[in-house]
Amino acid sequence: MENDKITAENYTTLEASKIYKKTKMRWVIAGLMWAAIAINFLDRTTLAIATPHIMQDLHVTTQEMGMLMSAFFLCYALLQIPAGFVSEKIGQRKALGLSVLWWSIATGLTGIATGFKSLMGLRMVLGIGEAGAYPSNAAITRKWFPKSERATVGGIFDSGQKFGGAFGVPVLTWLMISIGWRETFAVLGIIGIVWSIAWWFFFKDDPADHKGVNKLELDYIHDGEEVKEKDKTMPLKWWQLLRYRNVIAMCIGFFMINYNSYFFITWLPMYLMKDRGLSFSQMGFAASLPLLCGAIIEILAGYLSDRVHSSGKMSLTKTRKLFLCIGLIMAAFIGFAAVSESLIVALILLCISKSGTVVAASQVWAIPSEIAPRNMTGIVAGIQNCISNFGGVVGPIITGFIVGYTGHFEFALLFSAFLLLIAILNFIFVLGKIEPIRVEKQ
Known part of the structure; x- marks a missing residue:
């Protein structure tokens, strides 16, 4: 009788599992997050692709072009x-x-720019708008995904930049x-x-409110954590986060x-046209190669780091540091690209370098959800992205002036490797x- 009872229970469980399987709506959300970043990248990088045309049509100098590129990053940062x-206050459905x-x-209005001043204004407006993408995605990662998948998701949505560039750069070149x-x-x-219209009608801030998420997926997302979604209070002021060593190191x-x-x-x-002698159409293909490599590597790096940590062989801290250091060593290959005489070798080294930055980025975008206090994931990500994007503010300007002074990119790339x-x-x-x-409670 006991064996019959067990068999019946097993049969019932088996039938239930067929009817009531864990949904996977979180991966649809990840796909929308990825698409947002891909569009984000295309809109910010179109100016770089159009640089030769804009400089010729609107009489913009090399130094002014560097300032235009930095104007976006200043507002963005x-x-x-x-x-x-x-x-965090209004939710990611509205914010993103x-x-x-x-x-x-x-972006659409940039096409009616008449000169340096109008381009500068539109780039600043673009930077203000794009600022919401990454903090929102970091907060969504914490709400919609368990700890065991967060580096994977960070790698997926950040790879949107590289996929957007890999396939977008040739398409943008062709369109132009x-x-x-x-x-x-x-x-x-x-x-x-x-x-943005599709996002408004599809996304929900709380996965529990989404009709496509069943209880099994919701329990998996929460991963045993206590859920306090209705409590919107923040235990710290945002500037108090700068007292913490990890926040400073991340920035x-x-x-x-x-x-x-x-x-x-x-x-x-x-660089590819000036130092490497490529035509505009050749540049579109060559410039996409590092981004394509980066797009593939970033997803793999995020997934692999999650698997390494989940295996129990390495702590979360060791896993993150290992992948960060491996990525940065690869990224430093940009210095070798600077001194290579061969175009093919230089492109390979640039592909390695870009792949290295995304290996590191897959870890960087997982960390905010792993260290942030309650209801502050978006703010921690915002602080990190604010400070870090001053690299995007000063980088184009410094590179522009180095190239303007020396006549080539070699010293600019060597300086990047040193950093x-x-x-x-x-x-x-x-x-x-x-x-x-x-x-600590006050």
């Missing part, structure tokens, strides 16, 4: 913390949806040849507006990473144990 705060809508309108650089900006603006390290990474979306097209070595030391010796910040 300064608005990161406010964007993280807004994301409005952010994409804002920057898409700015076919319909013109002004019309290309208009097309991109329309794509972003369509995404310093990511600054160095971004200084290198943003070369690939600002000056790389000009990456500093980043390695920072993550080894300054970054501490990866664990939630413990807030």
Whole structure:
């Protein structure tokens, strides 16, 4: 009788599992997050692709072009913390949806620019709008995914930048040849507006409110954590987070990473034409190769680091530091690309370098959800992205002036490699144990 009872129970469980399986709506959300970052990248990098045309049509100098590229990053960086705060207060459905809508309108209007001043204004407006993307995605990662999948998700959505570049750069190059650089900006603006409408009707801030999420998936997402979604209070003021060693280390390290990474979306097209002698159409293909490699490697790096940690062989801290250091060593290969005489070798080294920055980035975007106090994931990500994006502010300017003074990119790339070595030391010796910040009650 006992055996019969067990058999019946097993049969009931088996039948139930067929009917009531864990849904996978979180991966659809991850796909939308990825698409937002892909659009984000395309809209910010179109200026770099259009640089030769803009400089010729609007009579913009090399130094002014560097300032235009930096104008975006200045506003983008300064608005990161406010964007993280807004994301936590009004929710990511509104924050990310409005952010994409804002920057898409700015992108479309760029096509009517008449000179340096109007371009400068539109780039600043674009930077304000795009500031909401990463803080919102970091907060969504914490709400919609268990700890065991967060580096994977960080790698997925951040890889949108590289996929957008890998496939977008050749397409943008073709569009500019076919319909013109002004019309290309208009097309991109329309794509972003369509995404924001889809996001508004599909996404929910709380996975429990989404009709496509069943109880099994919801329990898996929460992963045994106590859920306090209705409590919107924050245990700290945002500036108090800067007292913590890990927050400081994250900001310093990511600054160095971004200084290198943003070369690939600002000056790389000009480098390939000026120093390597490629034509405009050849540049479109060559510039996409490092980004394509980065897109694939980042997803693999995030997934692999999650598997390494989940296996129990390495602590979370050791896992994050290992992948950060491996990535940064690879990224420093940009210095070898600078002195290589062969175009093919230089492209291979640039692919390795870009792949290294994304290996590090897959870890960087997982850490905010792993150390942030309650209801402050978006703000921690905002602080990190604010400081780090000053690498995008000063990088294009410094590179522009070095190239303007020396006539080539060699010293600019060697300086970037030097900063990456500093980043390695920072993550080894300054970054501490990866664990939630413990807030002492006042």
